[in-house]
Amino acid sequence: MTLAAAATAVATDATSMAAESPGFLSPTGVEIAFLLVGVVTFGAAIVTVTTRQLVHAALWLVVTLGGLAVEYLLLTAEFIAWVQVLIYVGSVVVLLLFGLMLTKAPIGRSPDADSGNRWAALTVAVATAAALVWVVVDAFRTTWIDLDGAPAGSTEVTGKALFQNWVLPFEALSVLLLAALVGAIVLSRKAKADATATTASVPGSRSDKGGAR
Amino acid sequence: MHLAYPAVLSALLFCTGLYGVLARRNAILVLMSVELMLNAVNLNLVAFDVWLSRTAEETLHSGQALTLFTIAIAAAEIGIGLAIVLAVYRNRGTSDIDKLRDTAEGPETDGPDGEAHAAEPAAEKAEASA
Structure with missing residues (x-):
């Protein structure tokens, strides 16, 4: 009886201690899922920047962005996750594929996908990764995110924060989107307008006259 | 969850995007790598916002609001960037940024x-x- 009571007391002590200071190597289910999805995401990102087939790079980018959406879901930021799926996977990748198609990208392997300075780029990237990972791990070694309770990024929470405290930047952002829209239209129309202007001024005048006759 | 996991993943994704920007030759692949870097920043913002919303009693949710702003600005950036790349391709017949050496x-x-x-x-x- 006393032994059992002592055992339960020890067990509750152990659980409370584990609850208040989780060890570095005490993975929960969420952590394992985060690590696995993170490995897939990082691998897809590596393939995206190293593959020699341009369309495959765009398709691996879909895997990377989808993996990041799953990571947002695991971090209980639901609204951001669905916005990520809608905007990145839905529209940005489609825009990139249209860009590849309109610039007549080669379908198969293109031998000149990588520039000549790829070893310098690899050196810079590895040095930056080592410095960043070292600093980040050293800084946040003893910090844990509490993922229990209500989700931190549900649509209600995000909407309240966005439309109570961030209304003015939100409206400014809509103006910026409008400016970007107009700018994209102007940029993609200008060359055609110039070409038609030159053709209309030099040989088009004759054809205009011919049409008038 | 340990805060180092999303922070390290975001650092690694950022450096992958950095390698892509420096090593790629096609302009659209460079734009893809820029998207990778922006997504790494987004993951950092979301992770720190979830951490701070439990520990620091902050009610602004600045991390998630800034993530939404970053996503919108990235969409605008990709539109403008693709328009510029298409204009360059129409003028020069190539989207190879190693050959654009006028300046x-x-x-x-x-x-x-x-x-x-x-x-x-x-x-x-x-x-x-x-």
Whole structure:
């Protein structure tokens, strides 16, 4: 009886201690899922920047962005996750594929996908990764995110924060989107307008006259 | 969850995007790598916002609001960037950023034979427009 009571007391002590200071190597289910999805995401990102087939790079980018959406879901930021799926996977990748198609990208392997300075780029990237990972791990070694309770990024929470405290930047952002829209239209129309202007001024005048006759 | 996991993943994704920006030759692949870097920043913002919303009693949710702003700005950036790339492709017939060296500063363009180098893209441009 006393032994059992002592055992339960020890067990509750152990659980409370584990609850208040989780060890570095005490993975929960969420952590394992985060690590696995993170490995897939990082691998897809590596393939995206190293593959020699341009369309495959765009398709691996879909895997990377989808993996990041799953990571947002695991971090209980639901609204951001669905916005990520809608905007990145839905529209940005489609825009990139249209860009590849309109610039007549080669379908198969293109031998000149990588520039000549790829070893310098690899050196810079590895040095930056080592410095960043070292600093980040050293800084946040003893910090844990509490993922229990209500989700931190549900649509209600995000909407309240966005439309109570961030209304003015939100409206400014809509103006910026409008400016970007107009700018994209102007940029993609200008060359055609110039070409038609030159053709209309030099040989088009004759054809205009011919049409008038 | 340990905060180091999303922070390290975001650092690694950022460096992958950095390698892509430096090593890729096609302009659209460079834009993809820029998207990777922006997504790494987004993951960092979301992770720190979830951490701070439990520990620091902050009610602004600045991390998630800034993530939404970053996503919108990235969408605008990809639209403008693709419009520029298409305009360059229409003018030059290539989207290879190693060949766009009109404004390059270097010893070869300052010398007396800079004219020969400067004549090549002009010829290409004339070909592409003709």
